[in-house]
Amino acid sequence: MSGPISIQPGETFTLNVGPQHPATHGVLRVKMEMDGEYIVQAETVLGYIHRMHELMGENRTYPQVLPNLSRLDYLGAMGYTHGHVLAVERAASIEVPERAEYIRVLMVELNRISSHLFWFGAFVMDLGGFTPLMYAIQDREHILDLMEAVTGSRLTYCYFRFGGLYNDVDDDFIGAVRAVIPRLRKSLKKYAALVTGNIIFRKRLEDIGPISAEMCRKYGATGPVARGSGIDFDVRKNEPYSMYPEFDFDVPVYHECDSLARYKVRMDEMEQSLRIIEQGLDKLPDGPIMPKKKPKLIKPPKGDYYQAVETARGSFGIRIVSDGSKNAYRFKLRSPTYSNMHLFDEACQGMMIMDALAMMGSLDLVIPEIDR
């Protein structure tokens, strides 16, 4: 990919990929200095959806903050609330029954598939193909129906409670999930035939947006962005939490470092999540979903506690600094997209703008998670 030959000062113009743009997946603004079609320099401007979740964590008690976490990353809300309840349970030493933990893993994996499906549709739409969006959202509706039957919401779930869940799943749900799995497998094959093998798609993405492993390390990129660059890092395997050690699944890693590799990582992850769901349904134990002894008022002892979980976009971390009262003293959210997006400023120098937008789509951005 040849870059600009020589730039005289004053020869560049500023292009605003503004807060209102079909490809920015939210309100993100990238100020680009352009030399014709090539980007000389890019600067990301954030803050257009800054709602300050961290201050809400300090002004409210621990249970009152629970619904907030879903609004951070609304496509993968189960993963975020999982991280939150695990962090508070670790801080306040609350036991969780086994059945509740298995159901949590099931829900998180179903949510991961629905998040990747939406990303898939939006990504191909960015590149110009509108049809896969319709198919992907239709498949996603099947999963959303399942979630709605149990939790009551389609998008921003508030299903987990400190210590377990608030609503148990019944045999109807298990039967419905078993019916959806072959349907999703068939859809994944259809996408592989329709999109992954398409010559135009491959030419748009192969060797576009290279991100080296060393760059990932300097910026702290995690998730499919790192796994597309050859880094074998998945919090579920490297720092196991919850019931993940009981499940047998692979972590897809590709070494080409380009946008196509990141795409392939996510498509393979959907298949692995289906495997986890099947195993979870077989292994689901009986039992209660809330612990017998649970503190009435959650007041973790002094200190700071950290919990990292693997969400659809990477490693989400939450740090709770507690001073013994019923509000957190400091409630820090480490969002994966924040670190992933930081790469973009350096990586897109010298690229053509169409390639930069393809790369931005492959990073899987959800802007409220960056701005928190």
Next chain:
Amino acid sequence: MMKNIIKQALTDLFPSPGTVAEELGVETAEDEVAENGKKKKAKKKEDPPRVNGVLERDHAQYGYDIDVQLEPGELLAAVMIIDKAGFFIESITGVDWIKEKQLEVIYDFSRYDFDPCRVVVRTRTPRENPGIPTISKIFAGANWHERETHDFFGIKFEGHPHLVPLLLPEDADFHPLLKDFKP
């Protein structure tokens, strides 16, 4: 194991390696019942401030393995050791300890391989004129994290290439996460 290697490397930074801090006991306020039956709040026993040093923490209880507290002047040396060992930067954040009139900056580092070790580096600076050297020359990802910490707490990172508001509006002059902030 990486945990032991990095703990040794970081402990060597401190001048007298024999003074590794003991695990401080955690005290919480308890209500005492006075003689006439009315509840009376006991005076909270203040914890003595933590001394600089390296602590090893229980991962299952806290979520991280090594906990280092140091002065801002020793920060760059510690971060260079951590960078050479192949860690990646997870996040940087601040905490406002208004009672002690200090601002604390917490750095999180973690590893990509299967030898998990999470290192937390803390440093404190006075609340009136907070200044900490930047680590964005070592870890490029620290750029945005430090800008955000500056937004929320007002901490100046010396040597930062572009310390302007990141999440707040460009002309913002308030710092929302300070404990005495009124909107």
Next chain:
Amino acid sequence: MGTQNVPSPLEEIPSSIVQFAAADKLINLGRVNSFWPLTFGIACCAIEMMATGCARFDMSRFGAEVFRPSPRQSDLMIVAGTVTKKMMPGIKVLYDQMPEPKWVMALGNCAISGGPFAFEGQYSIVLGADTFLPVDIYIPGCPPRPEALLQGILDLENKVSGWNRWKDPEKA
């Protein structure tokens, strides 16, 4: 409907052949059957807006599936998500660029009144889109279901043209 009494020398004209009415009524029918929304999804409600445009809930049966990225080509602005103080001038510029007649729909609790983010100490959001835009229709929910969005479009159709697609079952 019905016949019109026109003065002589014209005879009575049966209404099945000729209708006399203001041209606006016909033009309004055209307008409401083809709202062109502006793609302005800010946060979570944008996902439900996209799901409404897709195959299951199908906004296109009401003529409104043509999302235009450019404000010059759209006539319905759906404010879907929380409006922050930093974003507000941008939204006002977009609204001003839309040609008349134009309507605004506030989708979700955040656009109506700040939603779950209006807490004590909040410094950065605007408590509702109607503080700076003339909102025509409010759709509550967090996020509202796609069926609620469709009902909102039907209510807006009624508001603009006075015409209902079908009889309201409660009033029957």
